[in-house]
Amino acid sequence: MEKTIKSILVLGGTGRTGKHVVEQALQQGLRVTTLVRDPSKENSLSEHPNLEIVKGDVLHYPDVYNAVQGNDAIVSALGRDGKDVSPITKGTENILAAVRKSRVCKLVCLSSFGAGSTRSKSPWLLNAMVRLAGLQRSFEAKAQQELLFYMSKIDFTLIMAGTLTDEGQDQGIAYALTQLPCVTGLPKKISRSKVAAFMLDQLHSNRWSRNTVCLLAE
Numbered sequence: 001m002e003k004t005i006k007s008i009l010v011l012g013g014t015g016r017t018g019k020h021v022v023e024q025a026l027q028q029g030l031r032v033t034t035l036v037r038d039p040s041k042e043n044s045l046s047e048h049p050n051l052e053i054v055k056g057d058v059l060h061y062p063d064v065y066n067a068v069q070g071n072d073a074i075v076s077a078l079g080r081d082g083k084d085v086s087p088i089t090k091g092t093e094n095i096l097a098a099v100r101k102s103r104v105c106k107l108v109c110l111s112s113f114g115a116g117s118t119r120s121k122s123p124w125l126l127n128a129m130v131r132l133a134g135l136q137r138s139f140e141a142k143a144q145q146e147l148l149f150y151m152s153k154i155d156f157t158l159i160m161a162g163t164l165t166d167e168g169q170d171q172g173i174a175y176a177l178t179q180l181p182c183v184t185g186l187p188k189k190i191s192r193s194k195v196a197a198f199m200l201d202q203l204h205s206n207r208w209s210r211n212t213v214c215l216l217a218e
Contacts, residue, residue, distance in 0.1 A: 003105045005072040005203045007031035011058060011095070012077035012087075014041040017110060017164060020196035021075050026050055028200065035067040058091035061098070068098040073106040073203050077196075085141035092145045096152050107156040108202045109149070110195065113187060115142035117212055118160045121180050126187065146212060155209055157202040161195050162187035162216045172198070175214040188217035 008025060012018040013034035025032050026048055033052045045051055056063025058078060068074065074095065078087045092109075099107065114122035119139075149156045162172065163186065172190045175181070198215060202208060 003072060005030070005106065007033070007071045008073045008075055008203070009033045009035065009067055009071040009104075010075050010077070011035055011091070012079060012110075014038070015077050015079060016166065017192045017196055018077035020193045021077055021199060022051070024193075024196055024200055025075070033067055033071055035063060058087055058094060061094045064091075064094040065098040065101065068095075068102045068104060071102070071104060073108070074099070074104055075199055075203070076107070076109040077199075078109075080138045080141070083137070085137050088138070088141040088145050092148050096148060096154065099152075099154050105155060106203055107149075107154050108199050109145070109156065109158050110199060111142045111145065111158055111160050112139065113160045113162045113214055113216060115139040115160065116146035117143075117177055118180075118214055119143070121177065121183065121214070126183075129186065150210075157208040157210075158212045159195070159199060159202075160212060160214045161190060162214075163189045164192050164195060165189035166192055172215040172217050174198070174208070175216065177212060177214065180214055183216070190215065190217040 008030055010018060010022050010032055013022045014036050022032055031050045033054060035054050035056045037057055039053045039055050046053060054067045058064055078091055081087050114126050146158055149158055168191050
């Protein structure tokens with residue numbers, strides 16, 4: 001029998017996609033904890049009775065451990081901090097270490113199409129854009145993050161999403177790596193709001209359990 005998920009920890013909850021995750025999770029009646037360095041960034045939802053804002057840093061293990069306790073699942077929209085990719089690498093190490101000492105039964109994480117196991121499926125134009133934009137270290141960190149998940153024993157879903165946008169309503173199509181269509185040129189943009197909804201859907205599904213899934217616009 002699957003565990004009913006009632007409370008979640010959202011990491012990266014003040015980011016452009018993470019904000020949608022927090023908002024939609026609260027709308028679904030979930031109890032939400034967010035770990036943030038600057039609690040003032042959560043002002044729009046700070047008074048919600050089901051939201052607990054915890055001040056801390058994902059790079060500081062005790063902060064992560066304390067935030068994880070009492071939650072059923074983790075939803076992570078963590079990304080790099082400027083040029084610093086340690087929230088992706090060291091942050092993931094701290095998350096997995098804390099999970100081993102908790103009741104967390106599921107971890108859903110957002111990553112980028114073109115990183116890790118999707119690198120060989122990525123069109124040359126996207127790979128060139130990554131290099132020109134100076135994002136190589138970020139994509140290398142996300143590849144390392146994927147390996148950390150697969151080496152762990154946790155039930156995770158890693159979502160490799162295409163280019164994100166705050167506009168539009170394209171919710172994307174989920175693909176297994178072996179089912180990816182031929183992608184040419186730059187992937188079409190996909191709505192952050194819809195990506196957030198897909199992330200939350202994985203809390204109640206085993207479809208992509210311990211797996212990487214690609215989420216690309218139609």
